[in-house]
Amino acid sequence: MENAFEEQPCVFVVDDEEEIAKMFAVVLQMNLFNAIAYSDPRVAFEAAKQKAPDYLLTDVMMPGMNGVELAIEVKAVAPNCKMLIFSGQEDSEKLIDKAKERGHDLTLVLKPIHPTKMVELIRGL
Numbered sequence: 001m002e003n004a005f006e007e008q009p010c011v012f013v014v015d016d017e018e019e020i021a022k023m024f025a026v027v028l029q030m031n032l033f034n035a036i037a038y039s040d041p042r043v044a045f046e047a048a049k050q051k052a053p054d055y056l057l058t059d060v061m062m063p064g065m066n067g068v069e070l071a072i073e074v075k076a077v078a079p080n081c082k083m084l085i086f087s088g089q090e091d092s093e094k095l096i097d098k099a100k101e102r103g104h105d106l107t108l109v110l111k112p113i114h115p116t117k118m119v120e121l122i123r124g125l
Contacts, residue, residue: 008034010051011122014044014058014070024057027115028122041065045073052078055122060087060095060108068095071106082125086111086118 011033015021021037028035033055038044041062048056056074058067065073071083085096088111096108109121 008032009054011035011055011057012038012044012048012053012074014038014041014056014062014067016040016059016062020059024115024118027119028057031119033119033122041067041070045070045077048074048081049077053081055082055084055125057084057086057118057122060085060092061089066095068092068099068104068106072099072104075104082122083107084109084118084121084125086113088112 011028013021013025013028013035016039018037018039021039025035025037038047041058042065045065053074056071058070060067067085071085074081075083084107086109092108096106099106
């Protein structure tokens with residue numbers, strides 16, 4: 001069974017609100033993803049340097065490193081990683097637009113979002 005878990009697509013779920021990260025990770029695990037929750041974006045980035053995730057699902061507004069910065073850094077070490085960024089704040093669109101102007105392909109999803117909808121979006125990447 002351990003090998004089956006290893007073969008599942010790996011998703012890093014990053015949100016400074018730990019309960020949100022854990023909730024999305026559990027939903028993804030129930031949908032056959034190897035999902036790992038992180039509440040600190042720097043820890044998630046260090047983990048990505050060790051083992052590249054297939055997907056990064058991250059909040060935008062977080063202390064220390066925002067989700068756009070995290071996505072750009074993860075993409076540098078994991079070029080095949082697909083990104084989905086979520087936020088409940090309108091200012092996030094400006095950060096995404098600036099990143100797109102610099103050539104980064106990022107998709108913004110506005111919160112609140114139902115967990116099953118998030119699974120559909122990830123599968124659609």
